[in-house]
């Protein structure tokens with residue numbers, strides 16, 4: 001595996017097809033599954049490791065985001081990655097005058113809770129696409145709204161990259177793997193899988209009750225209340241259309257339940273498809 005710091009060095013390194021996985025490091029099995037798939041599908045895998053300052057708010061954890069480049073490089077190498085692109089902030093952001101803003105889909109939920117977050121994400125992903133020139137790029141459905149934002153951006157800006165959205169990799173008890181899970185206390189870690197359990201049982205209830213508007217509303221309210229009683233500080237627990245991220249009151253084939261909830265200082269995100277047939281289809 002080759003370690004690269006400057007975009008110019010990426011030129012002519014790869015064959016005809018490049019599978020690209022943008023990341024912020026602190027790798028776990030969720031990241032590695034995307035890397036292995038990029039390598040298997042395109043034969044040449046490029047992974048970026050860049051903790052993007054522009055997607056963190058002023059009160060967020062940019063400075064304490066976990067960083068261990070040596071360990072990450074070893075994991076990427078063992079996943080078959082060909083190039084680890086670990087640029088400096090100056091390399092990625094010579095200035096900050098041009099930004100990509102994806103309106104609509106980025107406005108609610110995470111966008112509302114973290115103002116400017118998706119502008120930072122869209123801008124850095126667009127920049128990385130221009131530096132790496134991938135034919136294919138891989139994202140995890142764990143960050144479902146991010147998938148919808150990137151998909152909108154690629155379509156709106158006529159970018160010639162094929163997007164792959166891959167299922168969330170979970171711990172055995174259902175907790176979605178996340179670089180931030182390491183900050184959960186043992187007691188919080190014990191409670192954390194309830195978020196996924198609530199999403200799945202709410203999804204089952206919505207399918208079972210035929211998704212009348214009042215039944216959906218009641219299920220969402222009860223799920224949220226149940227999490228609050230169990231010690232979560234619930235940010236939202238809602239049903240959305242996964243393409244637009246507009247709230248939905250009745251289920252369709254594009255319905256997902258999305259939730260964000262804090263345990264202590266750790267904010268957990270998860271989601272669950274309501275109609276299983278469209279599980280990874282954001283089209």
Ligand code: AMP
Nearest residue numbers: 023024025030139140142143168169177
């Ligand atoms: P991050 O380093 O957190 O920015 O994540 C890099 C990529 O890995 C994003 O596309 C994430 O959605 C994806 N990812 C993070 N956690 C998981 C997971 N548990 N399962 C699958 N993909 C994930």
